Amino acid sequence: MAKLLLKLQRYFRRKPVRFFTLLALYLAAGSLVFLHSGFSGEPTVPGSPRSPAAAEGPGLPYLGVMQLSRGFKAAATMPAGPRRHGPWFKSPSKEPSERGNSRDNGGPRSRAPRGRSGREKEEDRARYIGCYEDNTRQRTLRGMSFFDYKKMTVFRCQDNCAERGYLYAGLEFGAECYCGHKIQASNASESECNMECKGERSNTCGGINRLSIYRLELAQESARRYGSAIFRGCFRRPENVSIALPTSQLMLNMSVDKCVDFCTEKEFPLAALAGTTCRCGFPSTLFPLHEREDEQLCAHKCAAEEFESCGSADFLLVYQTQVQDNRCMDRRFLPSRAKQLVALASFPGAGNTWARHLIELATGFYTGSYYFDGSLYNKGFKGERDHWRSGRTICIKTHESGQKEIESFDSAILLIRNPYKALMAEFNRKYGGHIGFAAHAHWKGKEWPEFVANYAPWWATHTLDWLRYGKKVLVVHFEDLKRDLFAQLQRMVALLGVTACEDRLLCVEGQKDGNFKRSGLRKLEYDPYTPEMRKTIGGYIRTVDAALKLRNLSGVPEDYYPR
Numbered sequence: 001m002a003k004l005l006l007k008l009q010r011y012f013r014r015k016p017v018r019f020f021t022l023l024a025l026y027l028a029a030g031s032l033v034f035l036h037s038g039f040s041g042e043p044t045v046p047g048s049p050r051s052p053a054a055a056e057g058p059g060l061p062y063l064g065v066m067q068l069s070r071g072f073k074a075a076a077t078m079p080a081g082p083r084r085h086g087p088w089f090k091s092p093s094k095e096p097s098e099r100g101n102s103r104d105n106g107g108p109r110s111r112a113p114r115g116r117s118g119r120e121k122e123e124d125r126a127r128y129i130g131c132y133e134d135n136t137r138q139r140t141l142r143g144m145s146f147f148d149y150k151k152m153t154v155f156r157c158q159d160n161c162a163e164r165g166y167l168y169a170g171l172e173f174g175a176e177c178y179c180g181h182k183i184q185a186s187n188a189s190e191s192e193c194n195m196e197c198k199g200e201r202s203n204t205c206g207g208i209n210r211l212s213i214y215r216l217e218l219a220q221e222s223a224r225r226y227g228s229a230i231f232r233g234c235f236r237r238p239e240n241v242s243i244a245l246p247t248s249q250l251m252l253n254m255s256v257d258k259c260v261d262f263c264t265e266k267e268f269p270l271a272a273l274a275g276t277t278c279r280c281g282f283p284s285t286l287f288p289l290h291e292r293e294d295e296q297l298c299a300h301k302c303a304a305e306e307f308e309s310c311g312s313a314d315f316l317l318v319y320q321t322q323v324q325d326n327r328c329m330d331r332r333f334l335p336s337r338a339k340q341l342v343a344l345a346s347f348p349g350a351g352n353t354w355a356r357h358l359i360e361l362a363t364g365f366y367t368g369s370y371y372f373d374g375s376l377y378n379k380g381f382k383g384e385r386d387h388w389r390s391g392r393t394i395c396i397k398t399h400e401s402g403q404k405e406i407e408s409f410d411s412a413i414l415l416i417r418n419p420y421k422a423l424m425a426e427f428n429r430k431y432g433g434h435i436g437f438a439a440h441a442h443w444k445g446k447e448w449p450e451f452v453a454n455y456a457p458w459w460a461t462h463t464l465d466w467l468r469y470g471k472k473v474l475v476v477h478f479e480d481l482k483r484d485l486f487a488q489l490q491r492m493v494a495l496l497g498v499t500a501c502e503d504r505l506l507c508v509e510g511q512k513d514g515n516f517k518r519s520g521l522r523k524l525e526y527d528p529y530t531p532e533m534r535k536t537i538g539g540y541i542r543t544v545d546a547a548l549k550l551r552n553l554s555g556v557p558e559d560y561y562p563r
Contacts, residue, residue: 193207
């Protein structure tokens with residue numbers, strides 16, 4: 001052995017170039033193997049389509065199925081066709097209301113005029129309630145405020161106040177926006193709110209020391225806050241109220257703050273105002289918070305606050321405190337290796353991370369991933385580091401859509417989202433991170449039209465591939481999951497083969513947002529989709545809708561189509 005090493009040493013002394021060449025090749029090969037084993041890339045979308053024969057299934061038209069790859073495959077190439085630019089068909093804030101058209105908590109106490117025909121029409125987002133006095137020393141709305149003396153609009157003010165959970169949005173002096181939970185001033189004459197908005201001449205934005213105030217009719221009850229508490233709604237008193245809400249206290253000078261503070265101190269996640277009684281407890285089968293009543297039934301004036309409602313003995317006004325409900329927070333790896341691999345499959349931007357969060361809370365087990373994302377691992381997804389075939393996680397996140405990749409799973413939850421919103425969400429993730437936003441320059445530059453041209457067909461072919469090659473596929477629409485989380489989560493947990501008690505699922509409802517949702521404070525104020533883009537995407541929507549119905553499944557939700 002020593003003689004052999006000596007001969008090699010003499011040989012490379014005479015041929016140093018060959019020595020360094022071999023050394024460089026060895027290091028390069030080792031680096032590639034190392035990088036490939038731990039590669040944390042996103043799926044790429046090769047531009048070369050398959051043959052029509054390979055892609056078509058029974059009743060499914062050929063779209064050129066795009067395959068995803070892990071690791072070092074070629075990046076997407078730009079398909080032939082013109083570049084497309086332009087606005088989105090619909091504002092992202094116009095979500096279907098979960099509560100319907102609720103009325104003002106103030107009810108008969110409200111002093112806002114209702115007679116102006118141009119403003120009395122109720123919208124999904126907000127309802128105009130009147131012109132009010134304002135004072136620079138003592139503001140009428142005492143929450144967050146911001147000014148924009150060039151581009152202020154009614155929608156922008158409403159959007160910012162709504163995202164921060166306020167009940168009211170007010171505009172003043174054509175360019176000032178104020179938010180608040182209660183109105184602390186008197187009505188003014190409508191003629192005194194006479195200044196046009198700086199960003200839209202067709203609307204009025206208050207006047208000099210006068211506020212045009214809107215009551216925000218928020219789409220999601222979880223978004224509506226009172227200080228640190230989240231408004232859950234008006235509910236009928238449960239039959240066994242002392243069991244459902246075990247802690248209570250008489251408060252003659254009742255206010256929302258006092259009841260919320262009391263229940264927070266007692267470490268309960270729910271505060272229920274019942275006239276002069278404050279009750280505290282947990283969401284449970286006795287009090288599940290699923291059947292909301294008309295808020296007018298709870299619109300009884302608080303003893304200590306003129307502009308607040310405190311419910312009654314029969315109808316409780318419920319808030320969620322900042323106390324964390326720990327009944328669904330424990331998570332661990334599976335105690336024994338899973339016998340089947342279950343995919344949580346979705347197109348990028350369709351809410352996969354949020355769905356993983358819900359599944360982990362509902363089942364108590366970590367979810368895995370076909371990829372590795374260090375940022376998600378750091379946020380608590382401990383299954384992110386496991387190999388996707390380890391069998392230690394309850395299901396596996398994947399965006400793959402090729403036949404070979406799909407057939408490697410025994411069953412799947414297929415999460416589908418409105419392509420208009422999914423594309424924008426993925427574009428924001430690609431250029432701004434999981435909860436960040438793409439820069440304005442990206443939306444206005446070549447990146448957005450190229451992204452839509454590459455990714456829009458993939459949205460359709462991803463679903464078509466899973467419907468064709470998946471062995472046991474449960475289709476869940478993102479919009480249905482938002483609208484009826486309890487029922488949809490029950491379906492998902494059942495496929496995973498885990499028995500989750502109702503109290504745990506009710507706990508998930510209270511923790512549903514997690515830390516994986518964009519704030520919405522930087523939503524685009526214009527449509528990035530052109531008519532050409534909408535026409536193309538509309539064709540993909542119709543194709544997916546037909547494919548779902550062909551398998552006796554409900555088609556896509558109606559709001560997928562532009563209106």
